Amino acid sequence: MSKRGDKLSDDDRVLWNLVARTAKPLKGRAAVDIPDMAVDARPTPAQPVQPAANATAVAKPKIQHVTHRLDEPTLDKLQKGRLPIEGRVDLHGMTQDEAYSLLFSFLHRAHAGGVRYVLVITGKGSSSGGDGILRRAVPAWLSTPAFRPLVSSHDHAARNHGGSGALYVRLRRARS
Structure with a gap:
C-alpha cells in the first residue's frame, strides 16, 4: 500500500489514465476529465525551468532507448x-x-x-x-x-x- 505522498511512475500513470477513461461515472455524477500523459509531462509556466547547465547534468545519467528495425x-x-x-x-x-x-x-x-x-x-x-x-x-x-x-x-x-x-x-x- 502506498502513502498519499508517493507519486505514480510514468508507466503506472499511463495505465491508470487508460483505465480511468473507460470507467463510467455513477448515476447522477459528472465525469472527471483525465488529462493526457503528455500534458502532465510538460512544465507549466508556474514551474521554473532549470538552466541549461543543470539540465545537461541531470540528463546525463538517463539511458536513451531507441527503437530500431529488426536486423x-x-x-x-x-x-x-x-x-x-x-x-x-x-x-x-x-x-x-x-x-x-x-x-x-x-x-x-x-x-x-x-x-x-x-x-x-x-x-x-x-x-x-x-x-x-x-x-x-x-x-x-x-x-x-x-x-x-x-x-x-x-x-x-x-x-x-x-x-x-x-x-x-x-x-x-x-x-x-
Whole structure:
C-alpha cells in the first residue's frame, strides 16, 4: 500500500489514465476529465525551468532507448518460421484506448516472462477507405517512452503472419 505522498511512475500513470477513461461515472455524477500523459509531462509556466547547465547534468545519467528495425537475419528467420514467435496479441475491432492498454499490459507480461519475439496483429483497417488507425498508431506507440524499456525493435510481418496488418516485436531482455 502506498502513502498519499508517493507519486505514480510514468508507466503506472499511463495505465491508470487508460483505465480511468473507460470507467463510467455513477448515476447522477459528472465525469472527471483525465488529462493526457503528455500534458502532465510538460512544465507549466508556474514551474521554473532549470538552466541549461543543470539540465545537461541531470540528463546525463538517463539511458536513451531507441527503437530500431529488426536486423535482416532475424527478420528472415521469423518470416520463415525458424525463430519461434512466443506470443500473439490481436487488436482487431478495438478502440485506440482499448488497444493501447491491452498492448501495454501484454508486452509487460511477456517481458516479465522472458519472451523475446511476439506478433502484434493490428489489422489492415481498409473498411473506411483509408489505411487503419491501429496500423499507423501501433508502430508510433512502440517508440514512446512508455514502451521503450520493453521493446528493442519491431518490423512489418511476413505475408504468412499477417503482412502489413501485423508487426514482429522483439522485446528487450529482462534484467535479473
